[in-house]
Amino acid sequence: MDKRFPLADQIEMLGSMIRGSVIAPSHPDYDALRLVALAQFDRRPAAIVRVRTAADVATALNFAQATDLPVAVRAGGHSTGGFSAADGALVIDVRELNSIEIDTDAQTVWAGAGCTAAEVTLAVEKRNLIVGFGDSGSVGIAGLTLGGGIGYLVRKHGLTIDSLLAVEIVTATGEILVADDSNHADLFWAVRGGGGNFGIVTRFKYRLHPLPAFTGGPLVLPPTPEVIAGFAALADAAPEELSAIAMIMPLPPVPMIPAEAHGKLAFVAMMAFAGAPEDAQKALAPFRALTTPLADLVGPGPFSTMYMFDPPAEMRSMVSMRSRFTKVFGADEARALVDAANKCTAPMMMAQIRVLGGAHSRIGTGDTAFAHRGSRFMVSFLAMYGGGPDVIAEQERWVGDGVAAAAPVSEGTYVNFLGDGEARGLAAAYPEATLARLRQVKRRYDPQNLFKLNTNVTPA
Ligand SMILES: Cc1cc2nc3c(=O)[nH]c(=O)nc-3n(C[C@H](O)[C@H](O)[C@H](O)COP(=O)(O)OP(=O)(O)OC[C@H]3O[C@@H](n4cnc5c(N)ncnc54)[C@H](O)[C@@H]3O)c2cc1C
Numbered sequence: 001m002d003k004r005f006p007l008a009d010q011i012e013m014l015g016s017m018i019r020g021s022v023i024a025p026s027h028p029d030y031d032a033l034r035l036v037a038l039a040q041f042d043r044r045p046a047a048i049v050r051v052r053t054a055a056d057v058a059t060a061l062n063f064a065q066a067t068d069l070p071v072a073v074r075a076g077g078h079s080t081g082g083f084s085a086a087d088g089a090l091v092i093d094v095r096e097l098n099s100i101e102i103d104t105d106a107q108t109v110w111a112g113a114g115c116t117a118a119e120v121t122l123a124v125e126k127r128n129l130i131v132g133f134g135d136s137g138s139v140g141i142a143g144l145t146l147g148g149g150i151g152y153l154v155r156k157h158g159l160t161i162d163s164l165l166a167v168e169i170v171t172a173t174g175e176i177l178v179a180d181d182s183n184h185a186d187l188f189w190a191v192r193g194g195g196g197n198f199g200i201v202t203r204f205k206y207r208l209h210p211l212p213a214f215t216g217g218p219l220v221l222p223p224t225p226e227v228i229a230g231f232a233a234l235a236d237a238a239p240e241e242l243s244a245i246a247m248i249m250p251l252p253p254v255p256m257i258p259a260e261a262h263g264k265l266a267f268v269a270m271m272a273f274a275g276a277p278e279d280a281q282k283a284l285a286p287f288r289a290l291t292t293p294l295a296d297l298v299g300p301g302p303f304s305t306m307y308m309f310d311p312p313a314e315m316r317s318m319v320s321m322r323s324r325f326t327k328v329f330g331a332d333e334a335r336a337l338v339d340a341a342n343k344c345t346a347p348m349m350m351a352q353i354r355v356l357g358g359a360h361s362r363i364g365t366g367d368t369a370f371a372h373r374g375s376r377f378m379v380s381f382l383a384m385y386g387g388g389p390d391v392i393a394e395q396e397r398w399v400g401d402g403v404a405a406a407a408p409v410s411e412g413t414y415v416n417f418l419g420d421g422e423a424r425g426l427a428a429a430y431p432e433a434t435l436a437r438l439r440q441v442k443r444r445y446d447p448q449n450l451f452k453l454n455t456n457v458t459p460a
Contacts, residue, residue, distance in 0.1 A: 011047045014063050020052040034085055040318040041082030045091040052096050054202040058174035064090045072453045073196050076116055076140020080321045081420050083453045097202050107208040113142040113201050121304045129208035130303055131163050135245050137307030145204055146195050147416030148370040152272035152306055155243045155358030157209050161192035161368055166205040172450040190441040193370030196454045198445045214303045215280035216272040220295040223248045223267040229334035230290050240358035241275035242283045247352035248341040257295050265341055271298050317384045322399040323417035324407035325375035333406050340402035346383035346395055354378040371434045372412050379407040380417055415455050425455055
């Protein structure tokens with residue numbers, strides 16, 4: 001690029017060099033396209049490049065380096081640190097890389113980095129196949145996979161990265177590589193948990209798992225410490241077909257919930273059983289026997305019904321979030337979870353436990369850049385709200401205090417749940433040995449740290 005031209009002209013020129021499009025601040029779609037899922041991140045990038053091919057990504061990266069524009073990468077836009085938009089940055093938006101190519105015989109799928117979890121799930125479940133993502137259909141597969149991916153199949157099939165077979169990735173120099181176990185194995189190790197530090201992934205190849213039958217949905221229980229501790233012990237000992245994400249939260253005003261319970265706190269356990277219906281009933285019976293449920297909406301259905309409870313996009317709010325991995329979740333921790341939930345002042349909150357173990361724990365700590373394989377639970381606090389800096393500070397404090405009380409013996413933090421500028425984020429997300437190895441891979445593939453708008457691993 002000829003730096004004598006004004007930046008706006010150079011940005012316009014970029015549009016003529018790619019198959020996709022460039023959205024500058026003057027474009028009518030700019031305001032809609034710059035928005036990300038979390039309302040507190042209201043950023044104004046220099047331009048948004050909507051790439052359509054891996055070659056477009058390479059061109060955009062060369063352009064960013066020639067013009068000294070910082071690079072932000074955006075897929076589903078759900079970054080909890082607000083990394084997928086930045087003031088004055090060149091946002092490389094992969095949402096139009098949304099192809100889904102299923103090989104039913106080989107039981108694999110190549111999915112474009114712009115796909116959401118719901119899009120891939122709906123496409124593969126029609127063939128009785130599945131790959132696990134998270135609890136929310138609108139989250140992008142890209143950010144989720146690059147951080148690990150903890151969802152409703154975690155005990156049966158592990159993290160999302162445990163089903164990842166390969167990535168197509170554009171490196172800082174614009175090289176388009178396929179990384180897998182045999183090619184660029186160091187890079188393939190790093191992208192399985194190391195985030196967007198090493199290049200821009202354009203496609204992910206996943207192993208698909210047969211899913212002939214599925215039973216799932218919310219089991220709504222009273223939010224007492226006894227019920228919650230009992231639930232955690234049962235879920236930890238349950239067959240691996242059963243995974244659960246369970247949380248204290250205010251009940252929404254929906255017809256399936258008795259009217260007198262609307263708005264009150266309850267323990268909503270999202271149960272997911274990947275297996276035969278009769279086995280599901282057997283595995284669910286002890287949970288149903290814990291106490292009289294306030295509502296029992298667990299039933300057979302396609303896996304994608306688990307996404308039915310996603311809040312609609314127009315309910316976009318500010319979100320504060322913290323997590324901790326732990327081996328211990330017993331009576332004291334359950335009591336702390338309940339106490340903290342009762343102190344929340346946000347209109348919507350979740351004090352959540354995810355039960356790990358199973359396939360997640362059979363992968364070695366050093367086998368992927370996600371290293372928290374020995375942990376049995378992830379405890380997370382989320383507050384959803386609106387307001388100014390005082391409100392943000394109050395909710396940030398609540399999520400931080402809550403997670404510290406309910407998971408006092410912490411084994412680290414989930415990189416995909418790190419908040420904006422969270423202190424010690426990187427050190428808590430990766431053990432020392434993992435971080436040292438990530439920094440070596442970074443030096444090899446991105447020595448100038450072009451990809452730094454993320455939970456940043458600096459080159460060794
Ligand atoms: C409501 C909500 C629910 C969630 N539920 C879960 C859950 O159940 N399980 C779970 O594991 N996580 C969950 N998450 C966390 C989620 O996985 C992360 O926020 C993830 O980063 C979002 O990915 P995205 O593509 O939507 O976001 P984006 O904001 O688009 O991307 C996040 C970051 O990932 C990197 N990135 C994105 N695309 C690429 C690419 N193509 N190449 C290289 N780097 C890229 C960039 O650094 C980017 O800033 C949830 C988050 C939210 C807000």
